Amino acid sequence: MPRPPAAPLPRFPRFLLAVVLGVVAACAVLVARSTGVLENGAALVVAVLLVLLVPTSRDLCRRILLAGCLLLGWVPLLWWVPLPVGGLGRVTIGLALLAGGLGAWVGWGERPLRRAARLLPRPRAIDLLVPVTIGAGLVELQTWLQVKTARQTLGMLMSGWDNSAHFSMVNMIRRNGVTTDVLAAPPGGGTWQFDSYPQGFHAVVATLIEVMVGPTRGGLGAELLAYSQAVALLVIALTTMLVAGFCALPALRRRPVVAVPVAAFVAAVFYVGPGATSIQGGIGNFTMACALVVAAALIAVPQARVFAPLPLAALGGAVVGIASSWVLLLVLAAPAVLALVVPFGRRRWAASWPRIVLSLVVVLAVLGCLWRTVVVISRVQAASPLTLTGGVPPVNLGLAAAAAIGLAGLCLMVRRGAADATRSIRTRVAALALVPLVAVGVTIGLVLVQIDANGKATYYGLKFMLGAEIVLLVLLAIPVAHLLGRRVAGPRSVLGSIRGFGGSVLVALAATQVFGLTVVDLADVGLGPEAPGSANLAQQVRVLRQPPSTADLADRVMRAEAAGGLPAHSFFVDARPDRPISSILAAQWYLSLTDTWTTQANYVAAGIRFADPTAGAADQVRWILATGPDTVAVVPFESRYGVLKALDRPDLAYRVVGI
Template identity: 35%
Template sequence: MVLLRTVGLLEGYLAVGVLIVSLLLLPTSTVLSRRILLSLSILVGSSPLLWLVSVPTAGLGRSVVGTALVVGGLAAWVAADPPARVRRIVPTLRVVDVVPLIAAAGAIFLAAPWLRVSGPSSALSLLQGGWDNSAHYSMVHMIRQLGRTYDGATPPPGAESLKFADYPQGMHAFVATLVELMAGEVPGSTGSEIVAFDRALGIVVVVAVVLSAAAVCSLPRLRRSPSVALVTTAVVVTVLALGPGAALVSAGFFNFYLALALCTAAVVVATTMPRIVMPLHLGALLATLVGVTYGWAVLLALALPAALVVLVPLRRSRLRASRRQWVVSAVMVAVALAAAGRAASVLSTLDATDVLVIDGGISPVSLSFVTVATALAVVGCLLWAWLPGSARWWARREGWLVSVPLSGAAVAIAVALLQLSAADHLSYYFWKFAYGLLVVSVMVASVAFAHVVASTYQVRTDGSGAPAASRRRRTVLGVVLAGAVTQSFGLTPVGTTLGGEIDTAPGIQVRADLERSAAGDQPALEALVAAAESSQSREGRQIALLPLGAERVHPMSAAQWSLALTGRWTVEANAAVSPLGSLDGTHRSTAAVISAVLAADPTTEIVTDPGTLAGYLESQPGGDFASRIRTW
């Protein structure tokens, strides 16, 4: 494998595919859906731990070394007893295991604009829908440059402070892993890096959808009822990918999106562990918590209650384990706590009451929808707990799962009251958490009611299985209901708006918008890439100023993108570009802003087009700062 990488045959999507397949071949479970759930939970959730420190990898990158270790270790394990162990690496397949594969195909279709992007200007065009995307790219690019996450790191004496050092970088570590797999350990040109970044974001969307779908299909009761599993998965995936969740992708909240998928995984892993001290499953559960902490810490209000359900019922029999299992589990808990402590130290520099009331660009979600989903999750958990079982409902984890929607509702109300006390409206953090409460409540409600339905209407058989006609009827009904669910937010076939009389599903609309964005002319974005590439070999701060009248890119956003693309986004640089917010599109204001920016710091250069430079020289006789304005 190392040889293939060295000669350039193991790159791009092939390298990512080798990693995923090698993880799925590990005998973590006998069933495919649960292998997907456990493997992806560990891979995504533990990604921040892979980048805590710089490690020598002989130019291969830690992702390639890690993949080689997995493949080599698996090959050595199989070689010790080929007949028996080859059978163990092949999972047991049932009809229900096809459902996550269908979800993967749908997610690939929705993420196609990200996955097949080929040029840097098109890649930048896809990212213009979310202002936060420049920050996310900056963090990933700096991780690749430094060889480690820099959140909370102390800058060298006299050096500028890196921007976003107070931001836990969980999703960014995962994306950096994917980019390294596809493009190599050493960052390449500006164009190749931004293209690889977009493709990695597309993989993030697919992974989030598949993780949620595999979580549903790994539930033991639903594996015996594939039709119910199909409908349940359709509900969860539709809300996440086709419905309200599509707004999160459109706005650039990929870290939040991935953290939501980890929350759904935590719900299932915790409710299906027969014992508490199970190192593999406990590791997956802890990984989901680490991933959520480093992704969007407020979502711990949903993930932590879900994880604590694993303790119910707290009986001695559920604590039985070998000494080795206890030691391994204790080490994993200690690592998870240390990781959580590090994230807490990073966030400790922020004032929660100040952060939670800030404004931001986000589309509000229907509070009626959120309220109904939360109420259904509560009712569903109680009904699930009242199903016939060996214990009273209050001693069953199904009943305690009600703490997830209740905890989420309590936090949402608290954030709403805090924001309304500071202003007269609900703002960014409330609406973002409302999206999370909606998706996780839908997951909990769907799983709970699916168990109720599967238990109540379980077909009695004579031991030879259900009649073929009955199985066909249930299959047809399940397919029809699943198809109907996918249309609940609007039609999903492309081009079905029919003059606006029939709605298109938000996920399909987002995909269409991205396709149009990537296909259009992007002279301003091409200029931004050219400015960044021309700045790579120069010292000092490089700030791009796009031509007057450049469409689609706000001057402040363009300046921040130039800092992100060149790997020079610091706290001080961010302050230096603040005058760009006063540009009004005239040569006079442009000249004034250029003079203000350059006068504030003698190491700063403005990178712009020849026309803007000529306009500055015309507006400023003598051109005091002309030597520090250059073109690409």
């Protein structure tokens, strides 16, 4: 005879058990963090496990998608205001509360063992794609994770112009505990350079760094290393979240033969395709926004009910994360959000009053966060920021056009079919056909405005096209998954399973080469990598072997600070004749490394371009000294004598400092 189920515990013993389990779990985390047991990789693994133990879904892949959107969207709010966290930090307290909450939830159940079993997701074969995606990311981004010295890190970061700005914002959060927009004015007056820049991405990176090394800011070299590792880990997490989101789609959940090539293509977009150009170019915030646009669609498409507080909170987190990372991409997320409400059947809107109230609270919270983003962006001083000139993002217009046309056509094909149980989902997939229409419309509008102002398409127009290219390529996999999922039957024999798996792996390998050859070890025989991510990897390996000379700037700054500090109102000029990077970029990196990047300082650093290039470093120093009576030019110590000789102003020698 089967054993009778255990009798439910009475209320008071349940209360005691909940308190004991919650307190023990929370204290265990606090002790482990305080004693240094939970640091670096161990802390990261434990944090991920705690997050994935939250029973948001029975399926692991769905848990990863929901948790990713919730964390990426809502965790940055913790850095919007100063919190009395002391030496523990936000992360330690958050992990302790999470562990304690899980313990208390298990203890409060009428049958605690059953509740404990619910913490573990239901295993599926398709879950194996998660560690495979992580492993592929570790290989492709190995250079970001393997840097050993500050010079190596800075040399690699200098290959992407915007890295100086993003490191500055993360470093300021680490130093002050809040985002730049809520800081007091700089000591010398004026405004911080990035107080008008939404910093959701930077708050997430700062959180990752705190998970690994704690809340106390280390030395400059340690912070540079932690930054590069955190950015790489975030890209891996974003890609894994999307692969898991695709695997959680009903069309793929039980069809690993289709899921494997789909997952390979999605990962290829971010690891070796156009998404890889984002991290190399120093625009990781842009990568995060692109990923969250796709995540919003992955949440909305399979959602059966509109008033579902948890998925709605995850969808809201994706929207908030996009707005606080790269706000223009919100227009691509809008159709995905609107897809949630179709078809307009009464059953999809039916819900209890508590669910309706909670859902409305989520909507109001999202609107409040969007309003805050508007307030931050309104501080931008440029009269027309969308027409500003800048770099040229490497967008492939042909690939973007193909993705737009293909996505629209495939979504319309999915809509056709019988009125079966999948019709509601197919309707929401068909609604994604609006994404390419919006992308094309906004692109045309941006380009026309920029041509009118500058005579050509400029930075933000091209960058939006790159974002559209990435998003549309990944979204292609949604209708493909639903079309193939209905047509690919499960194997009926062992031999059929082997054939299906082998074919699936071959198609997956083919998907990884769509953006060019990814092999990196054949350059000596004239077969170098063609895929952007693989080419970046080969370049970064060369940089790690021989960092550029300017990359010793971090070491020079650390030595100067250890010897007594750097002068106020100082600006760096790399006066060496073999400097490999722009003088402006070197000056901006100095401001970033010294936490002195104000709007006024940026004007001085950017003004170096007005110096006479034929006059060399002396004219750049002359420009800096002319911007104010208290400004100081900082040059490499071995170049100071030559600069002073070329400057021929003995009275200004005290304002030229060597480091």
